[in-house]
Amino acid sequence: MAHRDEIVAYANGLLEIEKWPEFAPAGLQVVGAREVTRLACGVSASRELFERAAGLGAEMVLVHHGLFWRNEPLVVDARLRGRLEVLFAANISLVAYHLALDAHAELGNAAQLARRLGAEPKGPFAGAGVAAGYDTPLTLDELIARVEAVTERPALVFPHGPAEIRGVAVATGGAGYELIRAAHEGFDVLVTGEPEEPSAATARELGITLVAAGHHATERLGVQALATHLAERFALDHTYIEIANPV
Helix, strand or coil: CEEHHHHHHHHHHHHCHHHCCCCCCCEEEECCCCEECEEEEEEECCHHHHHHHHHCCCCEEEEEECCCCCCCCCCCCHHHHHHHHHHHHHCCEEEECCHHHHHCCCCCHHHHHHHHCCCEEEEEECCCEEEEEEEEEEEHHHHHHHHHHHHCCCCEEEECCCCEEEEEEEECCCCHHHHHHHHHCCCCEEEECCCCCCHHHHHHHHCCEEEECCCCHHHCHHHHHHHHHHHHHHCCEEEECCCCCCC
16 A cells, blocks of 8 residues: 555656656646555546546556546536546546656656667657667568557558668657658657658658557557566556547
């Protein structure tokens, strides 16, 4: 058993949230039980996630995409009310980390994905992403097979880069807009979640490959890594709850 505020303070410091001002408040978003014995985690806030966490007896839920975004209307609509009702009824705290979790050099989405692909992280890319590479180059087919094995879904590929893959930029989620930066910085491939409409032409004209494997699918690893880390430090039971999402 651990105190809610102790867990949150530790996670805030670990992820250095003050370095990532953004449009989603980081850390504790909904206050629930003071004492925590079970931590549930998932990619995105939803009523289904909270209901399943309540069914497991979790006192805290950790997510990557939280409840509150500064680009959304300031109104408690049916969606937000329903989510809050579940959290209040079960006395569950909600903790959310967005860019700070994307960017963490060990636990972050980009670093975790790069390592699962067998690429060695070498430094940051585009702020919240990771620059990574292979000492022994892969073929594009080999890289795609690794991406699809990790994300458990087919990838959308614009295959206009070199035949041998050495330099890989990894920027998870909706980071397809970083394709131009990746090309200008000399990477062979950008691995991301979602492409943008111009990405097909950009890849062809700049001679780079884009591999897009899903926003949700590329951002499952960081929240699990952080939950595991917190569970080990604070002696908590923890569970990852997968809510299927094709995006």
